[in-house]
Amino acid sequence: MTRPLTIDVWSDVMCPFCYMGDALLAKALDTFPHKEQVEVRYRSYQLMPGLPVDSDMNATEILVKAKGIPRAQAIAMNKQVEARAAEVGLEYHLDQALVVNTRSAQRLSQFALAEGRQHAFMQRLFRAYFTEGKNVGKYDVLADLAAEVGLDRARALEVLERGGFDSEVAADQSQANAIGIQGVPFFVLDGKYVVSGAQPVEAFRKALDTAWGAGRG
Numbered sequence: 001m002t003r004p005l006t007i008d009v010w011s012d013v014m015c016p017f018c019y020m021g022d023a024l025l026a027k028a029l030d031t032f033p034h035k036e037q038v039e040v041r042y043r044s045y046q047l048m049p050g051l052p053v054d055s056d057m058n059a060t061e062i063l064v065k066a067k068g069i070p071r072a073q074a075i076a077m078n079k080q081v082e083a084r085a086a087e088v089g090l091e092y093h094l095d096q097a098l099v100v101n102t103r104s105a106q107r108l109s110q111f112a113l114a115e116g117r118q119h120a121f122m123q124r125l126f127r128a129y130f131t132e133g134k135n136v137g138k139y140d141v142l143a144d145l146a147a148e149v150g151l152d153r154a155r156a157l158e159v160l161e162r163g164g165f166d167s168e169v170a171a172d173q174s175q176a177n178a179i180g181i182q183g184v185p186f187f188v189l190d191g192k193y194v195v196s197g198a199q200p201v202e203a204f205r206k207a208l209d210t211a212w213g214a215g216r217g
Helices: 016-030 059-066 071-087 103-114 118-130 139-148 153-161 166-179 201-213
Strands: 005-011 038-044 186-189 193-196
Touching: 005 016, 005 201, 016 071, 016 118, 016 201, 038 103, 038 118, 038 166, 059 071, 103 118, 103 139, 103 153, 103 166, 118 139, 139 153, 166 186, 186 201, 193 201
Parallel strands: 005 038
Antiparallel strands: 005 186, 186 193
């Protein structure tokens, strides 16, 4: 039996280009004849690991207050990102997005991976953050999102409250450092073929074809 093609994706739920990259990869997979033999695994990465756990600053405010960008420029930048997202079929409302410490969300993503529901959970997380303005740093919100994709809400809440899967998050972040990842999304196909950023569909399709052809005949 032909071995599956694995795609490891380092991403953060707050990264606008991670959601876009995910959508672009999905479009490439739609035309890939071996789609059913592709396994996508999300790896943990935090763009702002130093944020306080109770942080919930608006995405515009974080640019103004934390980055020192003039408000008008910050709003314009976010509008440009929203427009680019719309081009790939995604709805962003960055004026509503709440910038939080995503460590808990990453831990629950690891739980979802163990339960075989990670892709659905990450999709729900992205939509909750970028489209719905939900606070994805809060345990009850995360547990509700987990339940929506078929995970046990009580178990999800227990994972969150007990610090579960933190070592898995740390391992992914350590691996990212070892590889030299400095930005996300970062896609690694079969452990050696890299696509960095939200590249066009054609770039993902070329990487898929290359990775599949290597060693599979």
